[in-house]
Amino acid sequence: MKITVQPSTARGSLEAPPSKSWAQRMLFLSLLADGESEIGRLPKSDDVLASLEAVKAFGAEVTREKDKVKISGGEVKVPENVIDMRGSGTGARIAIGIGTLVPKGFGTCITGNESLRRRPMGPVVELFNSLGAEVRSLRGGKLPVVSFGGLPGGEAEVDGSVTSQHVTSALIAGTKSEKGVTLKIKNLVSRAYVALTEEVLELFGAKVECSEDYSHCSVEPSDLSPISMDVPGDYALAAFPMALAVITKGRVVIEGLPAPRQGPGDHRIIDYLKAFGAQVTYISGKLEVTMSGRPKAVKLNLRDEPDLALPIAAVAAIAQGETVLRGLSHLAYKESNRLEQIVRVLECFGVRARVDAGSIRIWGTVALKPCAMKCPDDHRVAMMASLLGAYVGARIDNAECVAKSWPEYWDVLKRLGVRLIEY
Numbered sequence: 001m002k003i004t005v006q007p008s009t010a011r012g013s014l015e016a017p018p019s020k021s022w023a024q025r026m027l028f029l030s031l032l033a034d035g036e037s038e039i040g041r042l043p044k045s046d047d048v049l050a051s052l053e054a055v056k057a058f059g060a061e062v063t064r065e066k067d068k069v070k071i072s073g074g075e076v077k078v079p080e081n082v083i084d085m086r087g088s089g090t091g092a093r094i095a096i097g098i099g100t101l102v103p104k105g106f107g108t109c110i111t112g113n114e115s116l117r118r119r120p121m122g123p124v125v126e127l128f129n130s131l132g133a134e135v136r137s138l139r140g141g142k143l144p145v146v147s148f149g150g151l152p153g154g155e156a157e158v159d160g161s162v163t164s165q166h167v168t169s170a171l172i173a174g175t176k177s178e179k180g181v182t183l184k185i186k187n188l189v190s191r192a193y194v195a196l197t198e199e200v201l202e203l204f205g206a207k208v209e210c211s212e213d214y215s216h217c218s219v220e221p222s223d224l225s226p227i228s229m230d231v232p233g234d235y236a237l238a239a240f241p242m243a244l245a246v247i248t249k250g251r252v253v254i255e256g257l258p259a260p261r262q263g264p265g266d267h268r269i270i271d272y273l274k275a276f277g278a279q280v281t282y283i284s285g286k287l288e289v290t291m292s293g294r295p296k297a298v299k300l301n302l303r304d305e306p307d308l309a310l311p312i313a314a315v316a317a318i319a320q321g322e323t324v325l326r327g328l329s330h331l332a333y334k335e336s337n338r339l340e341q342i343v344r345v346l347e348c349f350g351v352r353a354r355v356d357a358g359s360i361r362i363w364g365t366v367a368l369k370p371c372a373m374k375c376p377d378d379h380r381v382a383m384m385a386s387l388l389g390a391y392v393g394a395r396i397d398n399a400e401c402v403a404k405s406w407p408e409y410w411d412v413l414k415r416l417g418v419r420l421i422e423y
């Protein structure tokens with residue numbers, strides 16, 4: 001599928017897309033909870049569907065009705081076949097942990113698509129082995145990975161400099177370990193996602209506790225209770241239409257996002273867009289973004305919110321001055337090497353940018369040029385390119401890659417007044 005994006009002004013409103021990060025954690029914990037959970041507003045993204053299929057493979061009874069799903073859990077069974085997590089890094093790492101909870105003497109093989117098989121799984125393998133489980137990578141620290149039943153638990157030291165997803169996996173599986181799990185974490189990136197894991201665990205009744213800086217986390221063996229709730233809105237995805245309003249000097253209203261809170265998290269996009277000079281308000285569940293004039297360059301550390309780097313880089317492309325985005329070395333290990341991909345997209349549009357020791361430097365300009373590019377099977381890269389396409393024009397090949405997280409993305413842009421041609 002190819003999309004041509006024409007210069008436009010974004011005006012309109014939308015319901016925030018449900019969070020795939022919330023949904024994946026809710027699905028796997030519903031598998032472990034004793035009883036029936038009901039989850040509404042389940043995203044239709046590939047990552048979430050892969051996690052739902054994994055939960056079924058591990059023995060949960062699943063009933064779907066439109067965007068609602070009922071999951072009866074309480075027992076982890078041995079899957080009959082290999083579990084294919086497609087492109088979901090979060091789902092794969094959690095599934096590797098869940099695989100240690102099947103009956104002893106049995107194993108579970110986790111794999112994924114070509115992109116996911118390139119991503120590092122060594123940290124999650126090493127962590128579970130240090131917790132007394134038996135987990136093996138069949139390809140030198142990458143998928144496929146086989147997890148064998150039996151998770152004693154205990155204490156472990158964790159390097160969180162590449163990803164935080166193995167921490168999430170250990171905390172979730174730790175609720176059903178023999179002794180519980182205590183982690184000492186150094187160099188943690190993406191703290192917001194560990195904070196999210198802690199929050200969702202608490203909703204299910206887990207006995208979990210993390211230090212304020214998330215250098216220590218522990219979870220006890222816990223009797224998990226089912227839940228009934230809708231998946232909250234996703235700030236990281238909603239950041240793209242927010243940035244679109246800034247870039248096109250438009251007005252976008254987004255409903256369904258949770259109230260901003262203190263601490264790390266993708267809700268910080270509000271503060272970051274304000275730093276560019278945008279007008280952003282959040283009142284009674286309704287967030288509004290408008291922009292007048294040209295954005296001004298910023299200097300930000302996105303270590304805890306790396307997914308925001310792409311919409312922010314798009315705004316920086318037209319900002320006055322040099323923008324510096326720090327703390328992004330772990331972007332090299334996402335669906336693509338996003339450090340390189342951000343720079344390539346910017347250069348395609350005629351913007352000067354470079355990677356500098358885990359930071360990205362961007363020299364903004366109003367003299368952008370139209371860009372023709374192919375999505376490298378990375379949903380956020382295509383979304384980033386669409387923002388600048390709405391400013392100066394773009395053609396995006398393999399545009400269906402957005403289905404990984406937000407299949408309705410192109411339709412949403414149309415409803416906001418962005419002129420698109422699909423072919």
